[in-house]
Every structure is written in structure tokens, then in C-alpha cells.
Amino acid sequence: MIAPPISRRHRVLGIIAVFALIVTYIQFRPRWKEAPFEYARDYYQSVSSYFGSPVYNNTLYAEGNEGMVNQYYNSSNPCANFPNTDGVLLVMKTGATEAFDRIPTHLLTTMSCLPDFLMFSDMEQQIGAYHIYDALAEFEESAKAHNDDFDLYRDQKECPVSQKSCVDAKRDGQKAWNLDKYKFLPIMEQTWKMRPGRDWYIFAEADTYVFWANIIHWLKKESRLNPREKLYLGSRSFIGGTPFGHGGSGYIISGTLLKHLIEYHPGVVKQYNVKGAHECCGDLMLAQALDEYESVKLQQVWPMINGEKPSTLPYGPGHWCEPILTMHHMNAEEISSVWQFEQTRKSDKTLLIKDLYEGLIRPKMQVLRQNWDNLSDDVCYLNPDPAALERADGHLRDRKKNEDELNEVEKEAWKSWENCAKVCEYQEIPDEDEYDLHGFSARKEGDSGSANDTELAEDTSPSDAAAREAWKKALNEKKRNRSCFQYRWHDEVCCTSKSFKLGAPKTAPDDGSSETKWMSGWYLKGINDWIDAMGECTKPAWKTPDP
Numbered sequence: 001m002i003a004p005p006i007s008r009r010h011r012v013l014g015i016i017a018v019f020a021l022i023v024t025y026i027q028f029r030p031r032w033k034e035a036p037f038e039y040a041r042d043y044y045q046s047v048s049s050y051f052g053s054p055v056y057n058n059t060l061y062a063e064g065n066e067g068m069v070n071q072y073y074n075s076s077n078p079c080a081n082f083p084n085t086d087g088v089l090l091v092m093k094t095g096a097t098e099a100f101d102r103i104p105t106h107l108l109t110t111m112s113c114l115p116d117f118l119m120f121s122d123m124e125q126q127i128g129a130y131h132i133y134d135a136l137a138e139f140e141e142s143a144k145a146h147n148d149d150f151d152l153y154r155d156q157k158e159c160p161v162s163q164k165s166c167v168d169a170k171r172d173g174q175k176a177w178n179l180d181k182y183k184f185l186p187i188m189e190q191t192w193k194m195r196p197g198r199d200w201y202i203f204a205e206a207d208t209y210v211f212w213a214n215i216i217h218w219l220k221k222e223s224r225l226n227p228r229e230k231l232y233l234g235s236r237s238f239i240g241g242t243p244f245g246h247g248g249s250g251y252i253i254s255g256t257l258l259k260h261l262i263e264y265h266p267g268v269v270k271q272y273n274v275k276g277a278h279e280c281c282g283d284l285m286l287a288q289a290l291d292e293y294e295s296v297k298l299q300q301v302w303p304m305i306n307g308e309k310p311s312t313l314p315y316g317p318g319h320w321c322e323p324i325l326t327m328h329h330m331n332a333e334e335i336s337s338v339w340q341f342e343q344t345r346k347s348d349k350t351l352l353i354k355d356l357y358e359g360l361i362r363p364k365m366q367v368l369r370q371n372w373d374n375l376s377d378d379v380c381y382l383n384p385d386p387a388a389l390e391r392a393d394g395h396l397r398d399r400k401k402n403e404d405e406l407n408e409v410e411k412e413a414w415k416s417w418e419n420c421a422k423v424c425e426y427q428e429i430p431d432e433d434e435y436d437l438h439g440f441s442a443r444k445e446g447d448s449g450s451a452n453d454t455e456l457a458e459d460t461s462p463s464d465a466a467a468r469e470a471w472k473k474a475l476n477e478k479k480r481n482r483s484c485f486q487y488r489w490h491d492e493v494c495c496t497s498k499s500f501k502l503g504a505p506k507t508a509p510d511d512g513s514s515e516t517k518w519m520s521g522w523y524l525k526g527i528n529d530w531i532d533a534m535g536e537c538t539k540p541a542w543k544t545p546d547p
């Protein structure tokens with residue numbers, strides 16, 4: 001039977017199609033084999049991260065801190081290494097105008113691992129599942145009625161929409177500050193009523209970061225403090241000669257002291273509520289109450305309890321091998337970054353101030369930044385003209401170095417930022433190989449030839465090693481004693497610093513004038529020499545509380 005023409009054409013087309021597929025396979029098969037499987041796996045992993053994978057690129061990982069942090073951030077179990085906080089309670093104070101800006105980041109980071117805590121404000125609020133109590137709810141109405149400090153408190157309650165819509169943070173900032181001082185003593189009373197019997201109470205503010213691994217280890221092991229004693233611990237500040245624990249840095253009160261203050265002196269809160277109208281600060285009033293009723297004064301724990309943050313900490317002598325317990329002035333982004341640093345550290349050792357520099361600050365250090373304030377103000381050099389001195393800030397005039405003590409470089413330092421930069425360079429210490437040990441080079445140049453090679457070798461072999469070691473020791477000592485690490489120049493004022501800090505941006509001058517720019521520089525060689533001379537911290541320099 002003969003196939004019709006259409007069937008024959010179909011067969012031919014089918015054969016051609018099969019042949020074309022075979023040729024295509026043969027041509028592209030080597031390329032498929034060469035395509036790396038790793039590429040496909042990496043692509044899959046990058047895509048899968050959008051669908052719940054807990055591993056991400058660590059955004060803190062940078063050139064300069066590779067040895068400190070892991071390249072990837074595994075967020076699957078953030079509380080795995082969190083300490084046991086039994087017997088310790090965090091009490092956080094905030095304000096209605098800032099609560100929704102600051103508190104959520106705490107709840108997503110450190111506080112997510114705390115089994116219990118309390119939050120107080122000047123208004124009762126709710127953030128998700130978390131409740132913020134009104135610290136002033138039981139404040140006497142008669143005391144509030146005729147006190148202008150409570151205008152904001154009343155306005156907040158009458159706001160029918162969000163507080164952000166009703167309250168101007170810039171305009172009402174002072175009002176919030178005035179209201180804040182009344183919260184301290186009522187918070188003590190409410191905390192004891194709601195959570196009595198804890199060993200330690202840590203009081204912090206919404207811009208305070210607590211390093212929980214360090215603070216728990218210190219309280220329970222290193223400090224050897226007994227919570228059954230009446231103890232008040234913090235970073236000491238003074239107002240009118242009265243010492244008190246700085247509220248923003250955080251302070252710690254033993255359970256015994258809190259119990260005594262609230263249960264044995266029921267009138268203390270009411271008394272200080274009235275007294276608040278005549279005092280500046282709530283943390284000061286707390287110290288006054290503890291002294292008046294319990295004869296307890298603050299014990300100093302600075303620099304471990306600290307009022308700075310990573311970008312403003314004065315790294316250097318006294319701020320290096322010490323463990324860090326708290327930091328202050330932390331915005332939401334900074335809180336998240338420090339939590340991320342703790343989560344991605346390669347080491348599980350005690351976190352030192354040194355580690356904050358190495359992990360967070362060192363990658364950002366550079367020789368010069370324009371329109372930047374690195375907070376240098378330890379020693380200042382000003383234009384000696386009387387009119388210029390009068391124009392200069394009084395704080396900077398107080399730091400002015402005496403004219404009769406100036407070297408030639410310092411006399412010119414105020415004239416430009418380039419001149420200012422030379423002050424730290426002038427303190428440069430030569431490297432070891434730049435020294436002429438025992439004057440051998442000079443002796444060789446003037447050698448008359450009377451000494452033979454054997455005699456020279458005898459002169460330079462055993463004693464040379466000892467001399468080099470002595471020089472090295474002397475050099476390290478000089479590097480450790482460096483007193484100029486960075487500088488800042490602005491409006492004919494040059495200031496240098498005995499520590500190194502990152503600082504923050506400054507607004508550029510409207511006229512673009514070079515004289516009014518803020519110029520900040522770091523003498524990186526001197527900083528790195530000091531770090532090398534310090535070597536490794538053999539053990540944490542835990543602070544013993546000072547009475």
C-alpha cells in the first residue's frame with residue numbers, strides 16, 4: 001500500500017525535527033556540563049532567603065573587622081547564648097512622645113530574650129502585645145493641678161489621634177524633659193508593688209542599651225556583691241555637689257534597698273512628688289531620697305556603666321580592656337546594630353570596650369572627614385588675638401594650652417586644619433628599625449679602620465640583642481603614653497584629643513567657607529601603634545564599685 005503524499009511529508013518533517021533536537025543536544029551538552037552547580041545552589045539560596053531563610057549577609061562585616069564578626073548572620077535562634085536572668089528585672093522608662101520610635105527595636109532585640117520586664121511612661125500605651133504603664137497614674141491630682149510641668153501630661157491624654165500628630169518633639173522637648181523628672185520615684189513604688197522580691201533591679205531608659213551577658217555575669221559572679229545588702233550602683237554625676245546615678249546610663253538597685261525604701265517609708269514618693277517642682281532631675285531626686293531615708297550613696301561603676309555609645313566612646317587609656325555593661329544615647333538603628341554585633345561575634349568571651357572599637361568603629365576610621373565633629377576637645381589652640389579669643393566658646397577657652405608651653409607646631413595650629421593635623425604628627429615615635437642602636441651607624445661612618453670585623457661583631461652581637469629589647473620596651477612605653485590621637489579644626493580653633501572617637505556629622509556652612517567648616521582628622525598610625533603596644537587584654541578589667 002502506498003502512503004499518501006501528506007503522510008510522507010509528516011514523516012520527513014518528524015525525522016528532521018528529531019535530527020535537529022539531536023544536533024542541538026550535542027552542541028549544548030558540553031556547556032551544561034561546564035555550568036557550575038555552585039552557581040545554581042547560590043542562586044537558590046539567594047532566592048530562598050526571601051521565603052523565610054534565617055541566614056543573611058552580615059551588614060556589619062567589613063574590611064578591618066573580618067576577625068571579629070562572621071560574614072553571615074544566622075537569626076534562627078537569637079536567644080541561644082542569652083544569660084539566665086533569674087532574680088534580675090529590667091525596668092525601662094520612656095515617654096509617650098518617643099515610645100513608638102524607641103521601644104519596638106528593644107522588643108525585637110535584647111528584650112525579646114527577657115522572660116519578664118516592666119515599661120513605664122507618662123501615659124498608658126500598648127505596643128503590640130506589650131503594655132506600657134503610666135508612672136504618674138497615682139500622682140496626687142492636687143499636686144498636678146497647679147503645676148505647669150503637667151501641661152504635656154494633660155495634652156497627651158486629650159490627643160484624639162497619634163501622639164506624633166499632636167506633639168511636636170522639637171517644640172515640646174523641654175516640656176517632656178520637665179515631666180520626666182516626676183517618674184523616677186513613682187516607678188520605684190510601682191515596680192516593687194508589681195514585681196517584689198527580685199535580687200536586682202536594672203533601671204534604664206529607652207535610649208539605653210544593656211549588654212546582658214556582661215551585666216549578669218558581673219552581678220552574679222565577678223562583683224561579689226550581695227543583693228541582701230542595700231546597694232545603689234551606676235555612673236556617677238554631680239549637680240550642686242550631690243552625686244547621683246545618671247539615669248540615661250542606667251543604674252542598679254538591690255532588692256533589699258528597694259524594699260526598704262518603699263515598704264519602710266510610705267511617704268517618700270508623695271514627698272518627692274511635691275519636691276519635684278523645685279528640682280531639675282529625677283535621677284538626682286532618687287539619689288537624694290536614698291540618702292535621706294536609707295543613708296545609701298551611689299557606688300561608682302563607670303566606665304562599665306557608661307553614658308556614651310560606640311561612636312562617642314573615648315577609646316584609649318581607661319576605655320579599652322574594661323567590659324561594657326550599658327551605653328546611652330542609642331537610637332533605634334544603633335540599638336539594632338549593637339545587637340547584631342553581639343549576635344555575629346566570633347568570640348563568646350566577655351565583650352570589652354576594645355571589641356566595640358575593633359568590630360564597629362575601626363572599619364569606619366579614616367585620615368580626614370569634612371563637615372564632621374570627632375569630639376576632640378582635651379587640649380585646644382586658639383587664635384591669640386583678643387577679639388578671636390572673645391569669640392571662641394568658653395568651654396574651648398578653658399581647654400586652651402598656655403602660650404609659654406607651646407612648641408613651634410602648636411603655635412601655628414589654629415591657622416588651618418592642615419596646621420592642626422601636624423600637632424599629633426609632631427608626637428610621632430620612630431619605629432624600632434629607625435633607631436641607631438648604640439650609635440653603631442655613626443661609629444661605622446667615622447671608623448678609621450683600626451677595629452677589625454671580629455671586634456665589631458663582638459661589640460654588636462650579645463649586647464645588641466639586649467639593647468634592641470630595651471629599645472623595644474622603651475618604644476612601646478612611649479606609644480602607650482601618646483597624648484594626641486586626633487584633631488578637630490573649626491573657625492580658627494584647633495583641638496586635639498587624648499583618646500580616639502568617631503563622632504558625628506556637622507552641618508556644612510551655608511556660605512561654603514573653608515574657615516567655618518568642621519574638619520576632623522585621625523592620626524591612624526599613632527592609634528594603631530598604641531593598640532599594638534597595648535597588646536591583647538590578658539583578662540577583663542572588671543570594675544570594683546567605688547563607694
